[in-house]
Amino acid sequence: MISRYSIEAAYSFFHQKGRIYAASNIERQKDDIEFAVAEYVNSMNRDLYEAIAHGHRDFLLAHDHFATDIQSAVDSLEKMMEP
Template identity: 45%
Template sequence: MRPVGFDGADGVSKDSVEVAHSFFHQKWNIYKSSTMEWQKDDIEQAIASYAATMPAALYGMLSCGREGFLQTHATFADDLQYATQALEKLL
């Protein structure tokens, strides 16, 4: 299932999808198997920082309007997993 609103012409470049997917995929693979809270915190901070500067159209597509997407500790794991899977489908 593609994120709501994606039609390939939403001002989202293939390059931005590829870069985001590569970064998110790498971080998700580490995050999901990590047992070190400091490592998970570092990943959350890195992803949140990237999300704050990524193309707004891409962030909007992924977040589907959810406030705090990739920024909130309580939902971070689910958000990152969703974003990684959604980006993979856009490749």
């Protein structure tokens, strides 16, 4: 089961990290954000992760598509919060 709280918490976390990541020109900072997100993913509600991943392997865990993944996660979570 996915609680509203877990959706809101994930949205807040990913939204903040995604905005900083998109604005950053510092590779070290981007690496730190990717690491923090990976740690969050490893501890988050599995059902919620699967819902936002839409079947994509390594969603939010691969450097090559991290920027698009985090935006997709924010978009999915935003839709889940709609009444």
